[in-house]
Amino acid sequence: MEGEEEVVGVDASVIAKWFVEEEHTNRALHLRDDYVSRLIDIASPDLLPFEVLNALRYNPSFGVDDLKKVAEALDGYSLWLFSLTGELAEKCVENAMRHGISVYDSAYLSLGEMRGIPMYTADRRLINKTGSQVLRHISEYKRKKL
Numbered sequence: 001m002e003g004e005e006e007v008v009g010v011d012a013s014v015i016a017k018w019f020v021e022e023e024h025t026n027r028a029l030h031l032r033d034d035y036v037s038r039l040i041d042i043a044s045p046d047l048l049p050f051e052v053l054n055a056l057r058y059n060p061s062f063g064v065d066d067l068k069k070v071a072e073a074l075d076g077y078s079l080w081l082f083s084l085t086g087e088l089a090e091k092c093v094e095n096a097m098r099h100g101i102s103v104y105d106s107a108y109l110s111l112g113e114m115r116g117i118p119m120y121t122a123d124r125r126l127i128n129k130t131g132s133q134v135l136r137h138i139s140e141y142k143r144k145k146l
Contacts, residue, residue: 005041006144007080011108012051014138015044017122019056019070030143031120032052035077037080039144043115045088045107046081049074052079099130109135 009061011030012020017124034040049071056062056070082088084107091114096106112119112134120138121127 004036007041007043007115007117009043009112009117010048010056010118011044011105011121011123012048013122014120015048015074016053016055016137019052019073020061022122023139024098027141028122028136030114031138031141033101037052041080042077043080043082043111043117045111046083047104048081051104051111056137073135076124088114095130101126101129 001125005065008031014028014031016022017025017075018032031040031042048133052074053071055069057067062070084092088107088110092103092106095101095110095113096103099109101104101109103121105123108131109119109126110115113132117134118136120136120141122138125135127137
């Protein structure tokens with residue numbers, strides 16, 4: 001795969017760590033730095049920016065101007081976002097019902113399964129509930145070498 005970027009998936013719990021110091025923020029920032037250095041590409045359902053902004057909206061450290069800056073930064077990253085349509089929408093509904101999880105969480109899981117890529121999350125509950133081999137905790141992310 002020389003010359004090609006590895007593709008990984010991320011959910012909102014990982015991207016939110018780019019803007020807030022929390023447990024495992026360092027791993028999330030390593031992933032971001034690898035993306036910015038074009039060592040990896042990031043794929044996610046197109047609901048990701050909404051979920052990140054919503055999560056940060058409830059953080060008392062973030063005001064209106066801060067959230068606008070985050071929205072601008074997310075747009076600037078130009079992440080590879082997939083619409084929840086067609087086969088992805090069908091798989092999303094199936095996984096949500098099969099695993100008893102939200103459609104939001106299922107969107108990330110389903111995209112990872114369909115694209116055959118690891119999907120990083122900070123949500124251990126989701127990993128445990130689904131037992132999916134696609135879902136990986138952000139603490140497992142290993143920095144890429146130039």
